[in-house]
Amino acid sequence: MSWTDERIEKLRKMWEGGATASQIAEELGGVSRNAVIGKAHRLGLKARPSPVKPNEKTARPAPAPRKSKADDPVETESPQEAAPPPPAAAAPAPERRTPPPPPPAAAAAAEPATEKPATPQPRIVSVGPGGFLRQGPGDQQQPIPPAPPRRLVPAKPSPEIADKTSLLDLNDRICRWPMGHPGEPDFHFCGEKVNPGFPYCVEHCGRAYQAQLPRGARRPPPPMPFGGPRVR
DNA sequence: CCCTGATTCGC
């Protein structure tokens, strides 16, 4: 494959959007991850949190021979090697691509719902069909968005929850899917037998682990569609 | 081991 303008542009957008080289390569097709990285560097775009040590002393004390197809010529030792390294504080934003499946709600949520309005720094993206980046599942859905109209009641073992699964009844064999809102008197857990290997029963696994969004799913404003789905 | 990006260097 050759680097057409479209492919370059896609590479640019995805790279700047935070997609990994592997994702980009997979999306573009016909190129390897290395090809993407190499091209990205050649394009001049780089400067992304790299796992490699930002050690300013990037001298090559032991440059291992990578290809001995031809004998290395005489390596001329230049006596100019004095680069004053100004200490530069790097602030690499951590970035993870595929976040784990969303647990529906905090199990024993006695948390005062602290307002956490913005975490715009680490952009969590994943590449959807067509190469657009979509937000992580965290902002796609909010399993329990409506404000819990909590009215706290004195701890009274009402018969309503007598046979409900309480927090203390949880073990790794029963479904931990929360029913209702924490703090409410009838809050309990599903209690069904779990789908083996999962923390939830079969039914709630279906809700916890949502499949890929259908292409037609109405989601008009994904902030960075990268040109949108491919038109084939 | 897996992943990541960076770099080198033969082509």
Added chain:
DNA sequence: GCGAATCAGG
């Protein structure tokens, strides 16, 4: 210019 091989950190 391209990208496999390699390096190096997480």
